[in-house]
Amino acid sequence: MDNIELIINIIIIALLIPTILYAYRLNQNLEAMRKNQSSLAELVRLLNDATIKAENSIPKLKTATQTTSGELREVVDNAKNLKEDLMFINKRADNLADRLENVIHNGRQIDTQPSATTQSSDAPSQQTEPSEAELELLKALRSIK
Secondary structure: OHHHHHHHHHHHHHHHHHHHHHHHHHHHHHHHHHHHHHHHHHHHHHHHHHHHHHHHHHHHHHHHHHHHHHHHHHHHHHHHHHHHHHHHHHHHHHHHHHHHHHHHHHHHHHHHOOHHHOOOOOOOOOOOOOOHHHHHHHHHHHHHO
16 A cells, blocks of 8 residues: 555645646736736826816816807808898999999990981980999999099
């Protein structure tokens, strides 16, 4: 039986050697983890602080966005109103230009008619007074020159 006990003891020794080596490595890893635990805790604390700052910034960002969007909406509304005003002014100017062109065209036709068709000095003149809009347009055209 001594042989069986010897074989069992050798097997136990053979199994204890890797167990001791594994326990040694595990101990070293645990020590390294304990050393890095403080830096890991610092990292977690910094991450937590950054998260809190980000959460606190969200309402400020929402407020700034609402303020800016309100101001932008106001600018867009003003631009729309100005566009409508400019379109109205442009339409009026086109109408006045057309009327002025007709007046000029009619005036040229009167000037080019033969002298035989001219009326006597006793007959009233058929020239019409220019309208207020035509006078304004003429003033504007003269001021450009």
